Amino acid sequence: MKSRSKFLKVLKPSKVLVYLFIAGFVMVIFTYLTPPLLNEDLICRIPLLHALPGDLPIYSFRFLLSFTLLGIVPLLTALLSGENIKSLGFVRFKPFCSTGIIIIILLFMVIVGLIGAYNPKVFAYYPYSHTLIRIINERGFIYFFMHLLLYFILYYLPWELFFRGFLILPFIRLFDSGQYGISLLIIASFQAIPSALLHFGHPLIETLLTIPFSVILGYMVLKTGSILPGLFLHSIAGITLDLFIILRHLDIMP
Numbered sequence: 335m336k337s338r339s340k341f342l343k344v345l346k347p348s349k350v351l352v353y354l355f356i357a358g359f360v361m362v363i364f365t366y367l368t369p370p371l372l373n374e375d376l377i378c379r380i381p382l383l384h385a386l387p388g389d390l391p392i393y394s395f396r397f398l399l400s401f402t403l404l405g406i407v408p409l410l411t412a413l414l415s416g417e418n419i420k421s422l423g424f425v426r427f428k429p430f431c432s433t434g435i436i437i438i439i440l441l442f443m444v445i446v447g448l449i450g451a452y453n454p455k456v457f458a459y460y461p462y463s464h465t466l467i468r469i470i471n472e473r474g475f476i477y478f479f480m481h482l483l484l485y486f487i488l489y490y491l492p493w494e495l496f497f498r499g500f501l502i503l504p505f506i507r508l509f510d511s512g513q514y515g516i517s518l519l520i521i522a523s524f525q526a527i528p529s530a531l532l533h534f535g536h537p538l539i540e541t542l543l544t545i546p547f548s549v550i551l552g553y554m555v556l557k558t559g560s561i562l563p564g565l566f567l568h569s570i571a572g573i574t575l576d577l578f579i580i581l582r583h584l585d586i587m588p
Contacts, residue, residue, distance in 0.1 A: 349415055350505070356411045357501060360403040361528055367399055370535065388465030396462055397488035405492025408500040421507075422499040423561030430557045443567055447574030451582060455537040461576040467583045478580060482573055490569040498551055498561045501525040506556070525552060 365371060374392055378384055383391040412422055429436065450456045461467070461481065470477045502525060526548035533541040551564035581587040 352411065352415065353500065353504060356408060357496075357528070360407050360496070361532060364399060364403045364532065365534070368396060368535070388468070389463050390465050393463035393466065397484055401488040401492050403492075404496040408496050412500055412504065417504060421503060422495065423503055423555060423559065424499075425560045425562075427558035427560035427562060430554060430563065439567065440570060443571040444574045446571050448578050450540070450575045451578035451587075453537065453539060456540060456575070457579055457582070459537055460579050467580055470580060471584055478577070481576070485573060485576070486569050490565060490572065494551075494561045494565040494568060497525045497529045497548065498555045498564050501528070502552055502555050503559075 369377070369392060374389075377395045378391045380391065380395065383394055386394060409422070431439075450460075463481075466477065466481055505524075526545050529548040530541055530544040533544050547568075551568065554563045554567075555561055578587060
């Protein structure tokens, strides 16, 4: 029994080191494989992707990169170290506030997307594919809904799994064990810094707002034990932003 207890004391700090190493590794690789650090011409030469028109190879590569590095790699790491889907935040959650407040929060996310669409730098940066805008204009809005589905599954889902699941929930259980005296809210806020760092290259206003937004989403994980509320809020803000920008490009909005 004593030897088992001693082993567990060694295991927990080791798990922290493994998680931090994997987190640092995937963030560095994600950054260096994302344009402009990675030459876009190299992406356009990748088999299968090179046949796509316009900037769709870069658009597709970004989504595959986020799904693999921020989703598959940390998920496998967590599962192999004893976590499960539920312990990473994929659980049903009780409402953390009244229905009225939830509606106000959702409307606020839509308003944030609307305001962002009229910021010149944000308007020029999004959506990730400008070829997509032309395709929607020529072939119909069904392609926007395809973009919505890919954005949600390949980008927002792994993003929330990584930052609000992998980098919060296992650490909360570790530091809440009494071995370390530290505020859980501080632990939940740590992920705000690397989340902001991965926005480098995006419009400045977006990168700055990432810090308080990430802290809020981290707090929601604390309140609910689930990454799903943050996933929906994050995706609503980003998808409505793309929607309003595309509507402006199509002259449907001023």
